Amino acid sequence: DMNFLNINEFSNDEIKQMILLAHKFRNGKQIKFKKQMYAANLFFENSTRTHTSFEMAQRKLGIQTFNINPQTSSMKKGESLSDTIKTLQAIGMDCLVIRHKLTGWYQELSKDSNINISLVNAGDGSGQHPSQSLLDLVTIDDEFHKFAGLSIGIIGDLVHSRVARSDAEILQRLGANVYFAGPKAWYPKDFDKFGTYVTIDEIIDKLDVVMMLRVQLERLNHELVSKFTNQNYFEDYGLTKQRAAKMKKKAIIMHPAPVNRDVEIASQLVESSNSRIFRQMNNGVYARMAILTTVLNKYLEDK
Numbered sequence: 001d002m003n004f005l006n007i008n009e010f011s012n013d014e015i016k017q018m019i020l021l022a023h024k025f026r027n028g029k030q031i032k033f034k035k036q037m038y039a040a041n042l043f044f045e046n047s048t049r050t051h052t053s054f055e056m057a058q059r060k061l062g063i064q065t066f067n068i069n070p071q072t073s074s075m076k077k078g079e080s081l082s083d084t085i086k087t088l089q090a091i092g093m094d095c096l097v098i099r100h101k102l103t104g105w106y107q108e109l110s111k112d113s114n115i116n117i118s119l120v121n122a123g124d125g126s127g128q129h130p131s132q133s134l135l136d137l138v139t140i141d142d143e144f145h146k147f148a149g150l151s152i153g154i155i156g157d158l159v160h161s162r163v164a165r166s167d168a169e170i171l172q173r174l175g176a177n178v179y180f181a182g183p184k185a186w187y188p189k190d191f192d193k194f195g196t197y198v199t200i201d202e203i204i205d206k207l208d209v210v211m212m213l214r215v216q217l218e219r220l221n222h223e224l225v226s227k228f229t230n231q232n233y234f235e236d237y238g239l240t241k242q243r244a245a246k247m248k249k250k251a252i253i254m255h256p257a258p259v260n261r262d263v264e265i266a267s268q269l270v271e272s273s274n275s276r277i278f279r280q281m282n283n284g285v286y287a288r289m290a291i292l293t294t295v296l297n298k299y300l301e302d303k
């Protein structure tokens with residue numbers, strides 16, 4: 001069955017189709033499946049947006065949804081992820097949405113011929129966050145109706161960010177000029193292949209999209225945490241009001257959230273007129289409806 005594991009495995013045309021489908025769902029598009037569909041959500045890492053918006057998307061599509069709590073499941077007795085997936089398949093699930101701290105949790109599983117239900121990656125460690133990438137693309141497309149030629153800055157804790165990794169690659173492929181800023185120590189050298197490392201101050205006035213990232217203190221080692229201060233980070237790398245004042249008039253502010261207010265972005269900017277942060281969350285429901293109907297396409301009544 002079709003999976004959605006890494007947005008970069010899809011062609012530009014397929015991605016544009018999914019963006020279009022998300023827009024259609026936002027405008028009220030209805031679909032019907034040939035049979036009752038069942039999906040289960042397994043979140044091994046915390047989530048508010050991704051989990052709830054996948055569930056909202058499932059409910060809006062008429063998919064019966066199950067939320068499996070890994071903490072109270074038999075994985076606590078040592079059952080593997082692979083056996084858990086096969087168990088949920090045997091019980092009758094058509095689709096599993098999984099967030100796991102292991103980068104690439106799906107690599108082996110997607111090759112297992114005994115698994116023939118759709119797997120959707122809701123975030124893997126510091127790997128990919130493909131449903132976030134799609135909702136980010138929908139949000140940028142809403143605003144600019146194109147990607148080619150846009151200047152997009154992805155700013156902050158790049159090394160820990162699966163959002164940065166999945167967004168940078170697809171944005172570059174769609175023709176955007178991608179820039180990275182933030183602490184040099186948090187800049188993964190392999191990002192050179194997706195864009196250009198700059199400072200926030202040399203790029204802020206040239207960007208169409210200012211995408212700020214959450215500082216992921218939970219993924220930092222103890223030595224770095226002990227040296228870290230919110231105030232220093234905000235002054236050196238954050239989107240302060242002074243920096244925001246230099247942005248182009250039509251530039252937008254994005255952030256995958258959760259937001260550390262006054263750490264990576266000034267609190268007042270979160271709800272400012274240029275901010276699309278809550279719009280991103282709203283688009284997340286429609287992007288996930290598009291993802292679920294794409295992977296379950298063979299069960300659709302009229303295509």
Ligand code: CP
Pocket residue numbers: 046047048049050051123132256257258
């Ligand atoms: N943006 C995002 O993935 O948020 P959650 O961790 O709350 O799902």
